[in-house]
Amino acid sequence: MIRRTLLLEYGLEPGWMAPFVEGLLKGDAMARRCGDCGIKSFPPHRTCACGGSGAVWVCLPGTATIQFRTTGSDGDFALVQFDGADTSSVVSLQGIAEGQTNGRISAPDDAVPKLVLGPIEENNR
Amino acid sequence: MPHHSVAVTGASLTPFNRRRDGTSWRDWVFDAYSTALAMSDLEPVDIEEIFLASESDFFSLQLNPASILATELGLGGVAVTRCEAGGASGQVAVHAGVRAIRAGGARHVLVLGVDPSASSLSGDAMRALYGFSFDAWTDGMAGVTSTALYALSYQAFAAHHGTTEADLASVTRQNRANAMRNPGAHLPRGDTAEQINESPMIASPYRRLHCSPLSDGAAALILSRRDAVPSTRRSAPGIAGIGASTDHMHLGARSDPGAFAAKTRAMERACAEADVMPKQIELAEIYDAYAGAQLQGVMALGLSDAPGRDHQDGDFAPDGRCPVNLSGGLMGQGAPVGATGVGQTATCALVLEGRYHAGLQPQTLPNYALADTHGGVCTTAAVTILQREAAV
Ligand SMILES: [Zn+2]
Numbered sequence: 001m002i003r004r005t006l007l008l009e010y011g012l013e014p015g016w017m018a019p020f021v022e023g024l025l026k027g028d029a030m031a032r033r034c035g036d037c038g039i040k041s042f043p044p045h046r047t048c049a050c051g052g053s054g055a056v057w058v059c060l061p062g063t064a065t066i067q068f069r070t071t072g073s074d075g076d077f078a079l080v081q082f083d084g085a086d087t088s089s090v091v092s093l094q095g096i097a098e099g100q101t102n103g104r105i106s107a108p109d110d111a112v113p114k115l116v117l118g119p120i121e122e123n124n125r
Numbered sequence: 126m127p128h129h130s131v132a133v134t135g136a137s138l139t140p141f142n143r144r145r146d147g148t149s150w151r152d153w154v155f156d157a158y159s160t161a162l163a164m165s166d167l168e169p170v171d172i173e174e175i176f177l178a179s180e181s182d183f184f185s186l187q188l189n190p191a192s193i194l195a196t197e198l199g200l201g202g203v204a205v206t207r208c209e210a211g212g213a214s215g216q217v218a219v220h221a222g223v224r225a226i227r228a229g230g231a232r233h234v235l236v237l238g239v240d241p242s243a244s245s246l247s248g249d250a251m252r253a254l255y256g257f258s259f260d261a262w263t264d265g266m267a268g269v270t271s272t273a274l275y276a277l278s279y280q281a282f283a284a285h286h287g288t289t290e291a292d293l294a295s296v297t298r299q300n301r302a303n304a305m306r307n308p309g310a311h312l313p314r315g316d317t318a319e320q321i322n323e324s325p326m327i328a329s330p331y332r333r334l335h336c337s338p339l340s341d342g343a344a345a346l347i348l349s350r351r352d353a354v355p356s357t358r359r360s361a362p363g364i365a366g367i368g369a370s371t372d373h374m375h376l377g378a379r380s381d382p383g384a385f386a387a388k389t390r391a392m393e394r395a396c397a398e399a400d401v402m403p404k405q406i407e408l409a410e411i412y413d414a415y416a417g418a419q420l421q422g423v424m425a426l427g428l429s430d431a432p433g434r435d436h437q438d439g440d441f442a443p444d445g446r447c448p449v450n451l452s453g454g455l456m457g458q459g460a461p462v463g464a465t466g467v468g469q470t471a472t473c474a475l476v477l478e479g480r481y482h483a484g485l486q487p488q489t490l491p492n493y494a495l496a497d498t499h500g501g502v503c504t505t506a507a508v509t510i511l512q513r514e515a516a517v
Contacts, residue, residue, distance in 0.1 A: 004186065017262060043263040043375060068284075068382075070276040072326035077273040079281070079377055088377030090277065092267045114267040 014113075019057045020044050024114060027107035029060040031085055042085040043115070060084040062105040064117055069093070080117060091117040131226045132354050132361040133511065134233070135165030135347030136471035140309035141340040141459030143243040150185055150241040151197050153343035157464075158198050158235065161345040161471075164480075165233075166355040172347070173231040174204045178218035178238040178463040180211060183254050184245055194237065203235075211258050211500025212414065213369075214238070215344070215466025216507035219496075220367045222348045223509075232353040238467030239343040242460065251339055259501055260374045272336060272415070273328040274502050278376055279417030280330070282383030286424070292433035293335055293416040294318040299442060300413060300450050304457025306484035311340045311459030335416040340459030344468035362477040365401065365493065365512040368394030371505050385425035385503035392426045392497075392508050399493070399510040403427030406510070407447055407491035408476055410469035412499050413454040422497060423449065426508070443485065451476065451485045466498035470509050477513040 014021040020043065023030035032044035036052030042060060047053045064080040067088060076093040080103070094116050096103050106118030137160035139153045162169065175198075177191040187193060191205035208218035215238040222236040242251060257265040259274055282288065298318065304310035316324075316334055324334040354361055370390035376382040396402060403426060411426070413419035423432040428447060435441065441449035452458040452472045455465060473494035475481040492513050499506040 006186075012262075014262065021262075041378065043260075043377075045378065049373075049378070068277050068280040070273050070280065070328040070331075072272075072276075072328045072331070074270040074273050074328045075268065077267075077269050077277065077328070079277045079382060087375070088382070090264050090267065090269055090274065090376055092269065112266055115263065116267070 021113040029062045029105045031060050033058050039086045041087045066101050091115040094118045128227050130351040131223050131364040132349050132351050133474040134349040134358045134361045135161035136474040137161040138344040138468045139342050141342035142311045144341045150239050154239045157343040157345035161347050165347040166357045171233045172235045174234045176218040176221045176236045177207045178214035180214050180462040184240050210505045213498045213500035213505045213507045214463045216498035219470050223364050226350050232350045234348050236346040238464035240461045240463040241341050242339040243341045275415045276328040276331045278502050282421050288433040294321045295436045296416040296419045297321050300454045300457040304453025307453050310453045337414050337455035337460045340461045342461035342464045344464040344471050362474050363512045366395040366399030366510040369507040385421050387503050387506035388425035391506040395508045395510045406493050406495045408494040409449045411497045413456050469496040473511045
């Protein structure tokens with residue numbers, strides 16, 4: 001048996017996605033509104049389905065409705081519709097009880113920029 | 126531009142399983158290649174180009190593996206290309222080989238697929254790496270697993286088409302039962318529906334027994350220009366059509382997150398090339414990463430408009446109108462990623478020639494067979510339609 005251990009530490013520049021990534025770290029839902037058709041994508045699309053690439057960043061209210069939810073030993077995840085967005089988003093659910101249908105984007109607790117949906121009450125701002 | 130027709134002169138799969146015998150991925154490739162070459166009645170000097178499918182250097186700890194394998198196989202000097210498209214890597218390599226021959230670039234090519242997905246890293250490390258098979262900067266960073274993403278897509282499909290836990294059990298039981306007659310299968314099992322429905326929940330509705338395993342293994346194909354096929358191999362089946370497509374990388378950006386739209390487009394393209402309709406397919410190896418993905422696949426490929434019902438009615442059983450995953454599929458035979466698509470096409474070729482495992486080989490040879498592979502949550506789809514060569 002050949003044994004070898006690698007420890008890899010990545011430093012990935014987010015490039016055009018920087019406003020989205022910085023928003024996630026603060027608990028803000030930064031979407032892109034297409035300059036051509038007005039569709040708001042979240043997570044943001046660099047190129048809109050209409051072909052338009054001119055877009056502006058907009059901050060969504062941050063609340064979302066759960067469409068489909070999956071639970072098990074892999075964790076708690078959902079496909080949700082953020083208010084004000086025209087696309088759905090896959091999120092990690094934190095502290096959202098079974099049967100609860102709404103939540104609010106929440107800043108991650110480990111400095112990894114990720115889409116987390118927590119309870120609306122606790123994150124009321 | 127010349128457009129030569131392509132025949133499958135050699136096809137081979139190693140067993141798919143978790144190796145515990147001290148062999149390496151280089152050994153598996155050597156075995157698959159040697160068996161395929163012997164079947165082709167060609168010599169090593171006839172091979173002009175290698176297309177290798179291998180999903181990730183993380184699994185093998187070997188960058189640039191195609192040139193390493195050219196040396197290992199004694200084929201130094203040939204042109205090599207490594208093909209990668211996540212789970213679809215193997216079928217994309219088949220397509221690259223087909224195009225090389227069609228375009229007149231080579232008369233005989235070797236298509237290889239390999240990955241040590243079971244034995245080289247821990248299961249947790251593999252799951253973490255697979256999490257970056259989707260958009261790494263959104264889904265990946267959120268820690269969404271492959272099983273969870275597939276579960277969300279399947280829930281959307283089930284909500285639309287009314288498929289149930291019984292349908293998931295039906296697919297699971299059939300694939301694992303087929304695997305019991307495949308001596309190279311990773312998970313030959315005879316679980317009851319009750320045992321399936323009581324296995325641990327991974328990501329609802331997917332339980333452990335609804336999931337395909339991580340496997341080790343390799344597969345090889347020798348593709349030849351029809352007019353260069355050895356006289357002893359005139360029964361070699363042909364490649365009738367290939368097609369590939371992509372879908373939006375985010376499930377939430379798709380108009381229907383439960384539909385495998387890329388697969389539908391890939392199939393339309395392959396059918397147009399082959400001049401066949403989906404209903405003419407009489408054998409299909411379908412990418413069943415999860416039980417529900419097989420239902421979604423059967424629907425997207427146009428093989429059924431009620432996949433749950435048709436599975437339960439036996440349409441896709443070994444004696445049905447279109448046997449699906451005779452090999453056991455990913456769920457039963459196993460899933461060494463890069464080898465999967467190459468192995469699916471090899472399985473179709475072996476069945477079309479009547480050379481498949483005795484316990485699974487249909488008595489009446491199908492005319493058309495379909496190999497269907499995808500990567501991501503069907504973010505990349507690649508399908509190949511094979512045709513039996515008329516008796517000679
Ligand atoms: Zn637009």
